[in-house]
Amino acid sequence: MKIMNPVIEQRADPHIYLHTDGYYYFTASVPEYDRIELRRSRELAELSTTNEIITAWTKPETGPCSDLIWAPEIHYINNHWYIYFAAAPNREIKDAAFQHRMYVIGNESENPLEGEWRFLGQVDSGINAFCLDATTFTHDNKLYYVWAQKHPDIRGNSSLYIAQMKSPTELLSEPVLLSKPEFDWETRGFWVNEGPSVLKRNGRIFISYSASATDENYCMGLLYADQNADLLNPENWHKNPEPVFQTSWEKRIFGPGHNSFTQTKDGKQDLLVYHARNYTEIEGDPLWDPNRHTCIQTLSWSEEGFPVFGSPQTQLSIE
Template sequence: MNERPTPLIEQRADPHILKAADGYYYFSASVPEYDRLELRRSKTIAGLADAERVTVWRKPDEGPFSDLIWAPEIHYVRGAWYIYFAAAPSREIKYDLFQHRMYAIHTDAANPLEGEWSEPVQIDTGIDTFCLDATVFEHGDDLFYVWAQKEIGIEGNSNLYIAKMDTPLQLQTKPARLSIPEFEWEIRGFWVNEGPSILKRNGKVFLSYSASATDENYAMGLLYADQDSDLLDPSSWTKSKEPVLGSRPELKHFGPGHNSFTVSEDGQKDLLVYHAREYTEIEGDPLWDPNRHTFVKELQWGADGMPIFDTPGS
């Protein structure tokens, strides 16, 4: 059924929904003003739409993290809450790129909406270039960090990297590059691989990501590796040559991407969380158009154990 998808939350891009062990769903996303970190929580996914919005951190007027607060993700890691995000010192553009670096704040509070949060700490990858869109995941006894970053000498805005972490704020290993923009659908408008998210199922580790400019050309790709392989070895990963999710003009659904994964209330269904627009007539820079909305839909699975993203539905 080609039913037009309905937004769960309007004007929230780069959405991240975490179902935590306390039974709550936690929601974080980029706000249109790019000026703060905002959380909400609910016992149900539908309840997130009208849940109280709590600002847990607001950008200062100046300094290294004083502008363009992008793509916050809340995670519960090793006994504490962390929000990973990207921020710039200003809107200055050098070498055709903003000057974002990656940061994290943390709290030990049981309820992160009520906690006292730390000051931002920079996550240093050892590469001093534009970087953003960090996520973390635990696998076995290890904690991994996955993100997007510009590498000098490689054409484009950003590639995808992975590293093992020593602590939730510090890398243990050097970055391993997993993917660069190379296919036609990854280089429309901008050469971009960004917005990684991890899902572990069926003996594999799946890494979804987004590519191209943030207008109707935005689309999602997929990498995957065997769960027992060396995740720091780029050769362990297979990259899909085709996008797994793209614009659907017939549904007025444009530029889907920057996703996360969560599960249904009963834990039986995997859910895809992502943003998209409902039109293409954008005035000026798409970055400043506020109408990237949060959508949630069920993630289907094929008989081969692979996820099926591009199925219509709310």
């Protein structure tokens, strides 16, 4: 089966989750940054045309989460659905623009397109500063939270942190710094580490992330730790000194990043989900250009057990 990229147009920061019910659940930033959209389909290729689509949550007119709704992610934890997202106060308030914090909504229905999505509040990291792009994963019966946040003592817009969670809405441990912008490819335009996504394979915990400005310089890096290591000890995490996924000028796929991982239904093939543009001529701030499109491609593995991202492709082939 072949799937052509982009799979879904004008959907940035894509997150696809394959649930035990056989559905692929999809959410992403919408160009208006005003709501959280959720859709599902039996097949990846049908995510762009499915009629199973809802608005799970719409921003209020005022308050701390009334503007710039970014990068929602859907997770299934302890038999409940959660969507984590970043939001800021209304830009009309002085000095409020881009003061994002992380929030979460929840749904107790078996089908998250039904029932009620309830606002559960802020996920407080303990650092009172700009933060975004949270994800969660479970390992050794412990729930972990990984996110991007600005720190007053670290140069740049955001670095990556990890903490253990007490519940899906509350942290148990203090934030631990995993990675900060330091290499040339992480500091083009902006000093950024953001958009973490977790993949557990071959005895290791992998965290991919995105770096630099959201134009053609946007690219992806990789962290990894042994699955038996203390994940809250930063010395146990290793950082690839080179980007693992970046712009393909040949294919005209620019600024690939802010990825998530999913797989084929038989579990035999890991898939990389990301957004990218097909041009570089962006007028003004790239953030307001709506044409970051959702793309999917296969992820392969080296003999040493590391993910091989390759280069962006125009189509996905699944056997």
